[in-house]
Amino acid sequence: MSIFRLGDQKPPEPQRVTDVVVTRFEHVFEVDPELMTLTGQQELPAWDTKRIVDSRWDHLDWMHDHFADDVLLAGEESETMPPAERAMPSEEEADPRPVPGDTDGVGWIERPAVDPPDVREP
Amino acid sequence: MSVAFKSAVDDSVVDELRAIIPDEGRVLPNLSSRVNRTRVPAPFPVHRWAEFMPDVAVLPTSAEEVSEVVKLANRLQIPVVPRAGGTGLSDGAVPLRGGILVDVKLMNEIHEIDLVDRTVTVGPGINMLKLNEELKRHGVFYPDDPASYPCSLVGGRIGTGGWSLIGSRFGHTRDNVISMQVVLPTGEIVEIAEGGGRKLRKSSTGLTLKHLFTGHQGTLGITTEATLDLVPRPEVEFAAFFAFDDYMKAYETTGVLAKSGLATLAGVVLFDEWKIAYLRRDDEAYIPQPASVKAVVAVAMYGSRVEVEPASKRVMQLGRSLGGKYLGDEISAGDWASRHDRYATPLHGRDKDGQAVMMSWHCEDAALNYSVLPQVREEWHAIVARYRERYGIFDDWGMFAYTNGAFKPWADYLVEIDVGIWESRLDDENWAGWVACKREISEVTLKYGGSITACHGATREGDAELVPAEMGSSWEVVKRIKRALDPNNIMNPGKQSLDEAYASGNGSAP
Numbered sequence: 357m358s359i360f361r362l363g364d365q366k367p368p369e370p371q372r373v374t375d376v377v378v379t380r381f382e383h384v385f386e387v388d389p390e391l392m393t394l395t396g397q398q399e400l401p402a403w404d405t406k407r408i409v410d411s412r413w414d415h416l417d418w419m420h421d422h423f424a425d426d427v428l429l430a431g432e433e434s435e436t437m438p439p440a441e442r443a444m445p446s447e448e449e450a451d452p453r454p455v456p457g458d459t460d461g462v463g464w465i466e467r468p469a470v471d472p473p474d475v476r477e478p
Numbered sequence: 479m480s481v482a483f484k485s486a487v488d489d490s491v492v493d494e495l496r497a498i499i500p501d502e503g504r505v506l507p508n509l510s511s512r513v514n515r516t517r518v519p520a521p522f523p524v525h526r527w528a529e530f531m532p533d534v535a536v537l538p539t540s541a542e543e544v545s546e547v548v549k550l551a552n553r554l555q556i557p558v559v560p561r562a563g564g565t566g567l568s569d570g571a572v573p574l575r576g577g578i579l580v581d582v583k584l585m586n587e588i589h590e591i592d593l594v595d596r597t598v599t600v601g602p603g604i605n606m607l608k609l610n611e612e613l614k615r616h617g618v619f620y621p622d623d624p625a626s627y628p629c630s631l632v633g634g635r636i637g638t639g640g641w642s643l644i645g646s647r648f649g650h651t652r653d654n655v656i657s658m659q660v661v662l663p664t665g666e667i668v669e670i671a672e673g674g675g676r677k678l679r680k681s682s683t684g685l686t687l688k689h690l691f692t693g694h695q696g697t698l699g700i701t702t703e704a705t706l707d708l709v710p711r712p713e714v715e716f717a718a719f720f721a722f723d724d725y726m727k728a729y730e731t732t733g734v735l736a737k738s739g740l741a742t743l744a745g746v747v748l749f750d751e752w753k754i755a756y757l758r759r760d761d762e763a764y765i766p767q768p769a770s771v772k773a774v775v776a777v778a779m780y781g782s783r784v785e786v787e788p789a790s791k792r793v794m795q796l797g798r799s800l801g802g803k804y805l806g807d808e809i810s811a812g813d814w815a816s817r818h819d820r821y822a823t824p825l826h827g828r829d830k831d832g833q834a835v836m837m838s839w840h841c842e843d844a845a846l847n848y849s850v851l852p853q854v855r856e857e858w859h860a861i862v863a864r865y866r867e868r869y870g871i872f873d874d875w876g877m878f879a880y881t882n883g884a885f886k887p888w889a890d891y892l893v894e895i896d897v898g899i900w901e902s903r904l905d906d907e908n909w910a911g912w913v914a915c916k917r918e919i920s921e922v923t924l925k926y927g928g929s930i931t932a933c934h935g936a937t938r939e940g941d942a943e944l945v946p947a948e949m950g951s952s953w954e955v956v957k958r959i960k961r962a963l964d965p966n967n968i969m970n971p972g973k974q975s976l977d978e979a980y981a982s983g984n985g986s987a988p
Contacts, residue, residue, distance in 0.1 A: 373765060373766070374758070374759075374765065376759045376832070377759065377765050383762065384762070385762050385765050387759075387760070387826075387834050391828075391832055391833055391834050392833075392834050393833055394829070394833045394834070394835050395826065395833075395834050395835055395836060415819075415822070416811075416812050416815040416816060417815075419815040419816075419818050419819060420715070420811070420815050422607060422610055422611075422614075422627075422818070423619075423623070423644075423712065423715055423780065423818070424711070424712040424713065424714050424715035424780060425711065425712070425713050425714065426713060426714045426715075426783075427714070427715055427716075427811050428714040428715065428716040428783070428786055428787060428790060429716075429807040429810075429811060430716075430718055430790065430794055430804065430807060430810070431807065432794075432804055432806065432807065433806050433807070434804065434805055434806030434808075434809065435721075435803035435804045435805075435806075436721050436767055436768060436770075436771055436803050436805060436806075437766060437767065437768075437806070473587070473588035473589065473590060473591050473612070474589070474590045474591070475590075475591045475592075475593065475616070476590065476591070476592040476593060476594050476595075477593055477594070478593055478594050
């Protein structure tokens with residue numbers, strides 16, 4: 357069981373990546389706050405940043421699944437990036453996700469029951 | 479606050495609508511229901527919102543209800559505007575003259591799945607993602623894949639004549655709709671197909687009406703049911719992204735890949751230097767890329783493993799043949815998955831000082847031949863740069879060119895320049911500036927023998943007025959068809975310059 361410590365939720369100071377982008381977590385990028393004077397920024401606790409990043413990967417996996425049974429990869433790493441920059445957050449690094457029936461999780465919406473369509477089988 | 483009716487809709491019309499649709503919750507003259515059915519995601523003159531509101535929205539659940547609503551509208555000469563997901567990137571679903579907005583979202587049933595003759599029959603309000611969730615259990619797939627895949631609806635795709643990300647492999651919307659039921663502007667319910675036969679993919683009987691009722695932007699009727707083609711669910715997908723240090727190398731590689739003849743090729747897309755510069759400031763896949771990355775070519779394939787696996791090796795070879803560098807498995811698979819859902823992308827751009835501001839997304843699209851892509855790219859960017867400098871509310875988000883031909887992707891491309899627009903700064907002067915910018919872009923398209931839209935429809939200021947020029951000698955035929963089917967010009971009036979079909983020339987019926 358992990359213990360929630362409020363102090364751990366304060367994001368670290370940003371590191372500069374490019375002249376217009378900073379980072380506070382590995383592979384998570386932000387517009388340079390200096391360029392956000394006209395658009396209000398929300399302060400995000402660390403857990404919320406992680407939730408958003410994890411959700412993005414969930415979403416991409418879910419989207420893949422809509423179009424094919426399997427994703428075929430070339431099995432090759434980037435030829436443009438140095439090795440240290442290649443890694444991105446993986447599914448393995450994420451915390452367990454809520455599953456159907458997991459009422460303690462962030463919430464799972466069951467699909468409402470609908471009448472099945474007529475199906476003409478071969 | 480009350481907003482006056484703009485058309486002939488009044489309380490007695492609302493009463494008649496309630497007699498046709500005996501459910502108070504499905505006849506909606508209240509302000510919020512109308513406000514929420516006014517705009518689409520495309521940039522919108524927010525300072526003139528009320529001007530584009532419908533007078534009343536209705537949510538029918540059957541073709542018979544749609545028919546009676548349209549008959550009423552035709553009798554009283556009230557505009558009718560069909561609306562499905564409201565996700566269009568032009569103004570197809572935006573009422574220009576008030577009237578009755580027919581929202582088809584409740585017509586979202588799957589009527590029949592035929593696994594013998596390989597069709598699915600649906601209402602126009604169903605979404606492709608939800609449809610495919612049902613089809614998955616049967617091992618089949620409806621292959622219409624817009625960048626709004628999770629939120630656009632079948633009816634809107636038919637009305638728009640939608641373009642699909644995987645159209646090079648499976649065809650676009652018009653290729654995947656086999657037949658449909660349509661309510662004409664005079665209220666008759668008709669069956670539209672290639673000839674006769676609801677489930678036949680090819681016929682030579684009579685006139686091929688199916689294409690006429692695909693992509694008319696709601697100006698010829700309302701689709702109330704569609705029978706769609708089913709394909710075997712792909713076993714695998716494969717995507718590969720290649721980086722280039724020079725646009726022309728990427729352009730030539732795009733041509734090589736598109737002409738490869740690989741049958742499982744679903745699409746090839748070329749991102750130019752402006753697009754990469756835009757992604758480099760806001761997209762996690764591109765921010766860390768070295769400065770040498772100037773252009774990117776992406777390829778996607780779908781099919782059975784025995785076909786895609788060897789073809790993928792050929793793609794890797796061709797992608798590198800002119801100096802392309804593979805961006806890696808994670809970016810290739812991840813970025814490709816995100817292409818199905820561009821509406822989830824937060825939209826912000828930069829003002830002239832580099833400050834981040836919330837912007838709406840305008841994709842000016844065109845169909846253009848491969849040979850003219852480099853020159854059009856230069857002229858389009860020059861136009862946007864000039865307007866950005868003058869008005870300060872536009873941001874150039876770059877261009878892409880995407881294989882456009884269904885099943886035969888080698889010669890023409892859907893080309894888009896994405897322009898961010900700072901909507902909260904819009905006033906009459908800035909809006910006029912945007913319309914002028916859009917018109918100049920479209921004029922370049924016509925100069926190079928292109929079509930001013932491959933995908934979104936020519937329904938808004940800045941390109942609607944160019945439709946007659948593009949149609950040329952066939953424009954007279956178009957006007958005759960419109961006049962014959964819609965004698966009172968009630969069906970989505972004001973779109974695509976079709977008002978010219980009527981004697982008065984201002985859209986009034988003769």
